[in-house]
């Protein structure tokens with residue numbers, strides 16, 4: 063018989079409100095875990111560590127401990143927003159099936175929430191589990207659910223549609239594929255194990271039944287926990303350190319920037335957030351023709367360690383005024399890391415929590431690879447929109463990327479015990 067043991071722990075890093083739960087000691091079997099979840103053998107993880115935000119892997123630990131980590135489902139903000147980047151991700155959008163309305167949507171969100179709660183705890187799906195994740199622990203699995211603009215018309219809930227969900231403006235650099243954009247419903251799945259992530263994806267798809275049909279799906283990845291010798295900010299497929307200046311949960315204005323307040327509007331979005339999703343192709347053949355110095359000028363940061371070109375280390379303040387011997391700005395005026403700063407955009411800020419993607423080689427021999435850019439904010443008009451407008455007007459990175467798909471989703475707060483995600487909207 064197969065060994066179902068869950069290996070040794072690693073130190074979890076997460077928010078106090080959204081702790082990672084881990085097993086104590088090695089060799090607790092998956093079956094035992096199922097029998098004792100929430101009771102003995104489980105402890106709350108350490109709160110709010112310095113690297114416990116979306117920009118960096120949680121900790122440098124051996125891969126063998128990855129399976130232990132568990133993210134609770136019933137939390138103030140839905141899981142999958144502030145947790146460390148996971149190694150695997152699936153984004154999947156659904157449209158309600160013809161004839162399906164509010165009642166069917168409510169039943170679907172109830173099914174999805176139950177599945178999310180079970181799988182995130184390392185339990186099998188309620189019905190017809192595929193056994194794909196049978197030998198694995200929860201592996202930091204998160205499932206996050208959101209509603210698109212079109213959902214509200216289809217369910218007769220137009221009056222509940224938040225103004226913040228108004229369609230994003232067109233940007234001159236957009237090359238968007240409508241079939242791979244938007245959707246009534248959106249699910250983000252993340253896990254540190256590919257099989258655990260796929261298992262969740264299949265369960266979500268099966269739960270949809272006759273109520274909703276898949277509109278599009280995208281698959282992504284990040285570095286595996288334990289792959290680097292020390293905790294560090296992630297790199298993207300251009301080789302840049304990406305995520306350095308993300309807002310941190312410890313920042314005094316973090317919640318205000320990222321989440322709709324408890325008493326915010328509409329009421330059903332209390333503690334929720336808005337996700338902007340962009341599939342951004344990287345024109346890697348062009349990018350890789352630049353010298354490292356040229357690449358650094360595009361971003362305004364050093365490629366090796368992410369430090370600003372004005373000097374210091376990765377987290378040193380960027381000196382925007384510093385000039386070289388010829389009087390030229392050391393951080394060029396159109397450098398991406400200069401013009402995306404909140405202080406250059408009326409305070410606009412967002413939490414970037416992306417996955418890289420690689421969907422093979424196009425017929426012209428060019429890699430179809432880039433960034434599944436996902437950013438979180440309390441209001442896209444005070445986050446993504448002003449920054450993207452600025453980038454559209456002259457970002458040094460623009461010639462090397464192409465926005466190919468786009469989505470905007472209202473992601474309600476986390477579900478309380480016994481409730482499902484979106485219940486306040488669907489039964490309010």
Ligand SMILES: C=CC1=C(C)c2cc3[nH]c(cc4nc(cc5[nH]c(cc1n2)c(C)c5CCC(=O)O)C(CCC(=O)O)=C4C)c(C)c3C=C
Pocket residue numbers: 298300302303304305306307308340342343344361363368398399402403404411412432433435446449450453463
């Ligand atoms: C509209 C928002 C943004 C898009 C689209 C975007 C695309 C994009 N960015 C990189 C690489 C880097 N971005 C970096 C910083 C950064 N980028 C944005 C916004 C968008 N990026 C912001 C708000 C910031 C932080 C600005 C700040 O607060 O100082 C960096 C520098 C390191 C870091 O802080 O993360 C890199 C590198 C790519 C490759 C890309 C599209 C493919």
Ligand SMILES: [Fe+2]
Pocket residue numbers: 398402
């Ligand atoms: Fe960026």
